[in-house]
Amino acid sequence: MSDSGGGVHRTSHPRNSSRSNGAVMANGIMNEDDDDDIPVFSGNTGDPRDWEDDEGSFRTAPAYPDEDTRPTSQKEIYGWYSYAWASEVFAICAMGSFIPVLLEQLAREKGHILGDPSLRCKSSENMGPGGAGKGVDPGKAAVCVVEILGFDVNTASFVMYTFSLSVMFQAFVIISMSGAADHGRYRKHLLLIFACIGAISCILMLFINAQWIVTASLLAQIGNVTFGASYVLLNAFLPVMVRNHQTIRMLTMSRTNLPATASNVSLDEEDIGAEDATLLGSTPSLKTDTSSNMTPAMRLSTRISSNGIAIGYSGGVLLQILCIMIVVSSGSTTNSLQVSIFCIGLWWLLFTIPSAYTLRPRPGPPLPLEDGEKFTWITYISYSWRGLFKTIRQASKLRDVTLFLVAWFMISDGVATIASSAIVFAKTNLGMSPPQLAAIGVIMPISGVIGAFSWPRISNWAGWTVSQTILVCISLFAVIPLYGLLGLLGPVRNAGFGLTRPGEMYALAVWFGFVLGGQGGYCRSLFSELLPRGSEAAFFALYAITDKGSSVFGPTVVGVITDRWGDIRLAFWFILALLLVPLPFLYMVDVDRGKQASEDFARARESREAELAAAAREAERAQDDYTDS
Template sequence: MTEQGVADLEPLWRSREQRAWNWYDWANSAYYTTVLSVLFAPFMITVAGRAAGCGNSADDTCGKTVDVLGLHVAAGSLPFYLTSFATISSAFLLPVVGALVDQSSRKRVHMAAFAWSGSFFAALLFLMHGTQWQLAAVAVVISSVLGGCSLVSYYAILVDISTEEERDRVSSRGWAWGYLGGGLLLAVNLVMVLAHDAIGLDKELSVRLSLLSAALWWAGFTFVPFLRLRDHPAQDLGPGAGRLWDRSFGQLFRTLREMRGFPMTLTFLVAFLFYNDGIQTVIGVASTYGSKQLGFGDSVLIATILLIQFVAFGGALLFGRLAARYGAYRCILWGIYAWMAIVVLAMFLPRKNVVAFLLAGVAIAVVLGGTQALSRSFFSLLIPRGREGEYFALYNACERGTSWFGTFLFGVVFQVTGSYRPAIVALIVFFLLGAAFLLRLDARRGIQEAGNAVPSVV
């Protein structure tokens, strides 16, 4: 008698988990857009400036200082020092967190615990008012570090819930959901801040409520992946000695030594370090370039920020489709070439030409989501199985620990030339270096060396 086959339900389980996984991109993006990218810095400058005696203006040119652990820090520089400190701290902490994640079969629990802890500290930003900036300074550092820790577990889960063939599509959809979720809440918050009088709110209260809403959004939507994802057993990493904490540090040092045995993985990390720094810098200085060099007011800049968020949603999905046909490696290279063209064209944007500026924003948005999403999925193919947490921690450390190089170059070129136009085009060096290292990378060899199956297209 012929034995009746049993249907393989694993693809259905993976699809269900992939949809749940997308929701964490949706959840945490609200914090990074509403808080870190738009509202926190100018409001912190206002509150700290008031404490320093600068009055109620948010003008960051006020030279008066506040005391930070005995150091005299200009009120206008305070939020940038705080986020830089969080970035540097994360670069040291994340590899240890990654090593701990790899030892665990409950990555979703780690992700959610870090997320809820981070959202708690983010919610404390609501208490920033009057001249009270100290608690918010501590809160933004801790919430930023915890957010990075949650992403280590989140990225590691990608490998558990998708095959090598599915990785680009899943990562691209997650990134697209992140832009959509972050953009929707940001749009609501900007309306609330700009139209605060019409809805009967004080402007500062509207900002504080917006900061609080991002924390609640982050915490609330994290329940979706926490409840719907499954626990996956940790891979057998071989014998280890000592306590879990000792093994985590030992594993970190072994990984740094063993990276020489995965030269293609190391090559990609170096390439990512350069081109991602260029991307982050372009995004970070775009509003300064638009206001100071091109003469646009807040309304145009805000419209451009929202445009980038929503167009990037489509850009991430577009690059996911292109990767399915041409491979992630080629699409990342094409994206880098597009970034080179963008910074060159940005140098020649005419002053106060809104249409040209918005078109530049569209171009940025299309390649922004795609290059970031595919970088995440392509790197996952270069990681030895069972080491996802630690390698993604190194990936995040490269992203966070070196993201000041581009802004430093931008500032130096502006100081030398007195113009933001050569400063923006100088950023092409990061994309040139990123492309140069990527061109030295043999994608198939790297995937095979890591012990993963090579997708049909790379």
């Protein structure tokens, strides 16, 4: 429908007239036609100054009812940064340090030595694996267990099971809510609701004792689920803010004066950057792509995203240091851990307030409905899951995409399992105190930032391709469980090596963070090379879901191994296999072959769409002729 004032029109495809296929999601789950719901600008706009409103701001015609086309303000961007500052503390401080320590400590306070319910467990600071004294052979160590729902569970396994369940529920919630987040007015409302619930779950930890151990686990799961969901919603604002940014609009309007062959220009997810357009993205890591071929919109998106990451990490490290001071000054008591988590929840809640006032709702397009459907939550949920399965079917047709996703499933699971089990291992096997454990939570993100900037230089210096760099990173990750397994050998253990001393954990925290800082960016870069044109956002959604969903299995298996044999160190065999098995799959990925297959896939899809559009136009002309006659 044309806008006579500015010459702007939104292209109306006959196949989208009922909106059965046309809605675009920020994560791209539902529809590979990502540009169908974004304004397309005609070449007949004339002078760009005709677009200015009374305040001198450039505005565009709405592409759908309720669309907010106001230019992105600096205040809105600050609101986006504010939530990164508010919520990242949960990942770094709460789940990364204090919640695992608190859960294991509460379980230990309630637990007993396996086989003798009358013998209570001692503090893990004075104990070896499972509850034996330091220096005891792991195979001879007593095992501390806690009764959960009638079953004796190792205190270390209890933490791993809690993490696995939270990730499983998180993936389910994120997928189910994606339709409501991308369509209608729900995005901001959901973000604030999840933020408040997550913050309150942390605050309530202050009032938990060892007798409420199951409640503590549930609160931890609620916190992790709501954090992941809210961060996904935050990422969904990014492509919208970039698309409405004044500089991008002016650039787009200047393109409208190009010749007719290039007159129809749209700012779709590909322009913004696929990983930033992905709703189901995980907590982002620093970008490593500095290609001169990046579009202005992609550069702006990368800058905002990187600033948000830096701000979030800064807030997390600052609060982590403050919490360490609280724990040290209180003598590393259980209550000091609870106070620290309370402060994390309070921080999360208070710094969400600026976001509530400065982030604009930015409603998405209406949810496309089938004939006879009504707007209900069931409709939103089923819409989201149908889109996920559709993308899976598409990915299965591309060999190299499938090979990569199989490898990525195991890689992300292995890396997540190392991260989730490290704190528990350090507490139960090495007897590290809460302040020492919290220090690990400071070291890893700092080394991660250094790694993010260092890996491109290392890769260029060594002359590695992206695939080779990923193989090197995964091999370096595998060194961590391999080194820990050396501690099972008596001579190595007696010499003080093989992850038998607290100091080694600090060195491995630097190692892990540094490698992690590069691995994530290179995996995204390789995956993006394999994707069909026009389907980037949908496939990156699947990439993120694979990342989230895989993290359920590793911690669960580690928990089962620990329950069966009483020592979490034995689970390092599984983690090592989880990192080595995907290497052949990565090696079999042929980037050139994958590019050609994705190009063929995109052309075939575009050909089918053109045929459908032509048929629809022909039917419309026939209907018009019939009406005229």
